[in-house]
Amino acid sequence: MPERRVRPTIHDVARRAGVSATTVSHTFSGKGVVAAATREHVREVARELGYRPDAVARGLRNSRLGVLALVLRPLETLDSFLPEGVDYFLRFAGQAALAAMQLGYGLMLVSDPTQESSPSAALACDGFLITEPVQGDPLVRMLIDERIPFLTVGRDPANADYDTWIDTGTTQMTYEVLRHLTEAGASRVALVTGTDRNSWNIDAENAYRAWAADRGQEPLVVHQPETAGESGGSAAAHELLRAASPPDAVYCLTGRHAAGLLRAVTERGYTVPGDIRIVAGSDSEHSRSTTPPITSVDLGPELLARVAVTMLVNRLESLDRPIPPGDLHGRLIVRGSTA
Amino acid sequence: MPERRVRPTIHDVARRAGVSATTVSHTFSGKGVVAAATREHVREVARELGYRPDAVARGLRNSRLGVLALVLRPLETLDSFLPEGVDYFLRFAGQAALAAMQLGYGLMLVSDPTQESSPSAALACDGFLITEPVQGDPLVRMLIDERIPFLTVGRDPANADYDTWIDTGTTQMTYEVLRHLTEAGASRVALVTGTDRNSWNIDAENAYRAWAADRGQEPLVVHQPETAGESGGSAAAHELLRAASPPDAVYCLTGRHAAGLLRAVTERGYTVPGDIRIVAGSDSEHSRSTTPPITSVDLGPELLARVAVTMLVNRLESLDRPIPPGDLHGRLIVRGSTA
DNA sequence: CTGAAAGCGCTAACAG
DNA sequence: CTGTTAGCGCTTTCAG
Numbered sequence: 001m002p003e004r005r006v007r008p009t010i011h012d013v014a015r016r017a018g019v020s021a022t023t024v025s026h027t028f029s030g031k032g033v034v035a036a037a038t039r040e041h042v043r044e045v046a047r048e049l050g051y052r053p054d055a056v057a058r059g060l061r062n063s064r065l066g067v068l069a070l071v072l073r074p075l076e077t078l079d080s081f082l083p084e085g086v087d088y089f090l091r092f093a094g095q096a097a098l099a100a101m102q103l104g105y106g107l108m109l110v111s112d113p114t115q116e117s118s119p120s121a122a123l124a125c126d127g128f129l130i131t132e133p134v135q136g137d138p139l140v141r142m143l144i145d146e147r148i149p150f151l152t153v154g155r156d157p158a159n160a161d162y163d164t165w166i167d168t169g170t171t172q173m174t175y176e177v178l179r180h181l182t183e184a185g186a187s188r189v190a191l192v193t194g195t196d197r198n199s200w201n202i203d204a205e206n207a208y209r210a211w212a213a214d215r216g217q218e219p220l221v222v223h224q225p226e227t228a229g230e231s232g233g234s235a236a237a238h239e240l241l242r243a244a245s246p247p248d249a250v251y252c253l254t255g256r257h258a259a260g261l262l263r264a265v266t267e268r269g270y271t272v273p274g275d276i277r278i279v280a281g282s283d284s285e286h287s288r289s290t291t292p293p294i295t296s297v298d299l300g301p302e303l304l305a306r307v308a309v310t311m312l313v314n315r316l317e318s319l320d321r322p323i324p325p326g327d328l329h330g331r332l333i334v335r336g337s338t339a
Numbered sequence: 340m341p342e343r344r345v346r347p348t349i350h351d352v353a354r355r356a357g358v359s360a361t362t363v364s365h366t367f368s369g370k371g372v373v374a375a376a377t378r379e380h381v382r383e384v385a386r387e388l389g390y391r392p393d394a395v396a397r398g399l400r401n402s403r404l405g406v407l408a409l410v411l412r413p414l415e416t417l418d419s420f421l422p423e424g425v426d427y428f429l430r431f432a433g434q435a436a437l438a439a440m441q442l443g444y445g446l447m448l449v450s451d452p453t454q455e456s457s458p459s460a461a462l463a464c465d466g467f468l469i470t471e472p473v474q475g476d477p478l479v480r481m482l483i484d485e486r487i488p489f490l491t492v493g494r495d496p497a498n499a500d501y502d503t504w505i506d507t508g509t510t511q512m513t514y515e516v517l518r519h520l521t522e523a524g525a526s527r528v529a530l531v532t533g534t535d536r537n538s539w540n541i542d543a544e545n546a547y548r549a550w551a552a553d554r555g556q557e558p559l560v561v562h563q564p565e566t567a568g569e570s571g572g573s574a575a576a577h578e579l580l581r582a583a584s585p586p587d588a589v590y591c592l593t594g595r596h597a598a599g600l601l602r603a604v605t606e607r608g609y610t611v612p613g614d615i616r617i618v619a620g621s622d623s624e625h626s627r628s629t630t631p632p633i634t635s636v637d638l639g640p641e642l643l644a645r646v647a648v649t650m651l652v653n654r655l656e657s658l659d660r661p662i663p664p665g666d667l668h669g670r671l672i673v674r675g676s677t678a
Numbered sequence: 679c680t681g682a683a684a685g686c687g688c689t690a691a692c693a694g
Numbered sequence: 695c696t697g698t699t700a701g702c703g704c705t706t707t708c709a710g
Contacts, residue, residue: 007485052459052462053459054459054462054463055458055459055460055461055462055463056395056398056399056402056404056460056463057399058459059395059460060395060396060399063395065395065460066458066459066460067447067458067460069445075433075437089433090429090430090432090433091429093429093432093433093436093448094428094429094432094448097432097448100448101448101449101450101457101458104456104458105458106447106448106449106458106460106461107447107448108406108445108446108447108448109432109433109436109439109440109445109446109447109448110440110445111440117443118440119394119405119406119440119443119444119445120391120392120393120394120397120405121394121395121398121404121405121406121445122394122445123391123393123394124393124394124395146346288624288627288628289627
């Protein structure tokens with residue numbers, strides 16, 4: 001490996017400028033008081049030398065690296081080769097990175113740092129963003145214990161010890177979907193959820209059960225691992241069609257389950273949306289490109305990400321930057337599978 | 340802001356284990372020689388205390404943070420609110436992050452670190468990945484000068500001083516698209532490129548001009564800024580239709596230009612693909628959801644990202660991990676706009 | 679095989 | 695306003 005050229009240090013600048021290292025430090029950190037003339041001179045010399053403060057050394061002193069960590073929980077349960085159907089997380093990550101940049105931070109994608117295997121740089125981040133923490137999430141626990149600032153998108157369903165989470169409005173959206181299905185002519189709606197114990201799955205199932213109870217209906221719920229993808233959807237289809245009173249509408253929380261279910265019921269000769277209406281809880285390539293395309297919930301990850309980053313940075317810096325306005329609760333995109 | 344709980348340091352472990360800090364350091368870095376029994380004991384104590392080496396302090400000594408930086412060049416010229424139609428970069432970033440994780444690295448999304456405004460942590464990264472560097476890219480220059488390992492996806496068209504770049508096969512793909520259009524019945528093909536001076540735009544235009552010259556045809560090229568999006572596509576349409584001999588096929592390198600162009604020509608009463616065939620050089624939501632859907636090149640960012648990360652880490656560690664196999668040159672997805 | 683000592687580049691006190 | 699001093703947590707000679 002080629003040796004890195006030695007970057008000029010604060011001492012090089014100090015010597016060349018005829019001042020002390022402290023003065024250089026102060027002119028760059030803006031902390032101490034430096035005469036305007038001195039400051040100008042130091043800046044000038046630094047520019048000549050190509051000096052830039054070293055973030056690592058700086059971070060060592062003030063434990064502030066200028067980096068936010070992003071943990072995309074559900075990605076960790078997914079296969080290594082990122083399948084289609086996870087638009088949500090990529091859109092979230094991309095937007096979060098941009099927002100962080102604009103606030104002067106880097107955004108690092110990391111896997112769970114409670115795992116020994118994770119890059120140790122993860123622990124050095126200034127704050128954490130966690131999407132859809134799982135029930136009793138060990139990372140949330142650790143961050144609380146270590147007093148590291150963090151924010152979760154969706155809450156840890158088993159942890160009441162923190163309030164730094166963003167409500168993604170799953171309950172409300174579930175009712176909206178159920179209403180939509182009813183209006184589209186469905187009389188018996190089933191639910192297919194994933195098996196991760198996160199608030200998304202849990203809140204949706206609770207809302208569904210409450211709704212069913214309200215209507216005096218027997219709830220019809222199937223669980224399939226998120227990782228099962230389309231074949232999980234197809235398995236759910238078989239299970240549902242065997243039921244005592246089979247559904248005429250299915251709400252699948254994941255796009256891949258929905259796509260698999262659509263294919264399975266179609267192959268069995270049912271028409272969609274004639275015999276069975278289908279809605280996906282997360283919009284994705286998978287839901288758009290089927291025949292018919294699947295009515296889906298667009299969770300609006302872009303806005304969610306911007307809001308989350310802004311809130312976290314506000315916490316980090318005890319500031320009050322305005323939170324980007326807008327509805328965090330997603331919207332239903334009606335397509336052929338229910339229309 | 341709450342004060343962080345003090346993490347145990349190497350000294351805490353040393354004291355508790357009755358050894359010196361050096362020994363602890365050695366057992367964790369694997370560098371020196373430590374008796375097996377001692378090593379076990381130290382590990383044990385460290386576990387009790389919840390000790391994990393501090394990546395920042397460690398990085399200070401050996402300038403190795405365990406983090407890869409990813410610079411998505413074209414994103415920087417885009418509006419802050421990430422528009423639809425940039426699937427490519429998000430898919431690339433997501434996959435790169437996963438690949439990096441699996442090799443024990445974090446992946447940090449950063450903006451150009453030659454800019455003063457960028458988070459200074461950016462400079463501390465061990466290696467850089469740059470997608471589509473621009474002509475005479477200042478970041479590439481800087482990385483060469485500073486001897487920081489890097490890899491570009493697409494080359495810097497004006498910099499022959501490095502060979503650590505991945506060929507995305509733009510030239511070859513351009514010919515493939517032109518052939519496809521010809522086979523679809525086109526006799527006069529125009530090209531719409533972006534204005535960023537990167538190898539993607541440049542190679543495509545060169546290939547197109549060579550192809551036109553071969554056929555003794557007058558080339559018909561329009562440039563529109565990437566940022567212009569759909570309205571850029573619509574502007575291109577107006578320009579092309581005014582031409583002395585208007586095209587019966589258009590190859591738009593960006594998905595958003597293609598979508599705008601499709602709309603504009605349709606509004607003017609042309610049929611697609613009857614009167615005009617359209618191909619987009621980059622697959623995206625925009626190209627899929629139009630009527631008709633637009634034939635597009637899927638650049639395969641997932642594989643590109645995995646290959647790039649693996650190659651970069653190999654360089655960093657002077658290793659020879661196998662490069663994920665597969666064709667890096669993208670594939671054409673034929674849709675209604677040419678069929 | 680183990681440990682003492684000397685920093686990596688920077689910043690936080692505190693004196694001048 | 696500026697400089698001196700003393701480390702942050704870890705690694706690295708180099709002697710035992």
